Amino acid sequence: MTTAPAPDPDLPCTLAEVVTHELVVKRSRFLAHLEPVRTPEEADDVVARLRKQHWDARHHCVALVLGTDAGVQRSTDDGxxxxxxxxxxxxxLRHRRTTDVVAVVTRWFGGVLLGAGxxxxxxSGSVAAALEEAERQGVVLDRRRLVEVALDVPHADxxxxxxxLRDWAAHHDAVVEDTHYGSSARLRLLVPPSALDRLRDDVGAVGGGALRPEVGAQRVVDVRRSRTR
Structure with missing residues (x-):
């Protein structure tokens, strides 16, 4: 069975899709909505959509983290x-190292003051519970710095x-991408930098020295984390 690459400890994670979670505290309803976004404008659109959808709520509080290294961070208390x-x-979001996500918690006041604490x-509990739900649903994406590698192979082989390569990738935290077919078959992988020498040796052994990997650029890749139970 293929295993996902281990997460890069230097990079935050993100989400593959929307996650929601509702919390009720002393009759006040807190609906947490976490959605993947790439720009502040996308986040603004999400907030505007939720304000319109939940027009009867008193507050729509927001936290936003953007960027590969989580460099953009904003928040609002909305009253x-x-x-x-x-x-x-x-x-x-910071503690859970989550980026490219906007978190909106919509509150319907239940008539009882909760106090600052x-x-x-x-x-905070609403957002934490939504992230735990994301783990359960298997929609958390870990980020890895991987190197593009291409290999031209005769169609017959x-x-x-x-x-x-798929078996190799499963044991070396690599990802096999779609094959492109032209005059030859161009096999493509995303490989951890530390595994490049091993790939060259193993591919050389498979092809009798005739197959030579072409190493390309490094890029950040989102890989779905294993579902928790």
Whole structure:
């Protein structure tokens, strides 16, 4: 069975799709909505859509983290007491090393004041619970710095060599991409930099020295994390 590449400890993770989670505290409803985004404009669109969808709610508090290295971070309390909503939500995203995500927690007031501490726990807890739900659903994406490698193979040998590469990738934290067919079959992989020498040796052994990997650029790749139970 193919295993996903191990996460890069220097890179944050992200989400593959929308995740929601509802929390009720003293009759107040807190609906956390986490959605993958790539730009502040996309995040603004998400917030506007949720404001329109949940027009009857009192607050739509926001935390946003963007960038491969989580370099862009913003938050808003949207009318809640300063520091009780957006910042605690943002701290959860930071602590869980999550980027390219906007978190919106929509609150319907239940008639009971929660106090500053209660609000902090409710807003941060909503985002934390949504991230745990993302883990359960298997929609967390870990990021890896991998190197593009291409291998041109005669059509007659393509199936055999591709099977070998898939087995190799499963044991070396690599990813096999789609094959391109032209005058020859161009097999493509994404390989950890530390495994390049091993790939050259193993491919050389498979092809009797005739197959030579072509090493390309390094890029950041999102790989789905294994589902937790």
């Amino acid at each position: 809640e007491p300063s520091g009780t909503a957006g910042v605690p939500m943002l701290e959860v 209660g609000l902090v726990r409710a807003y 393509a199936g055999r060599v591709e099977n070998v």
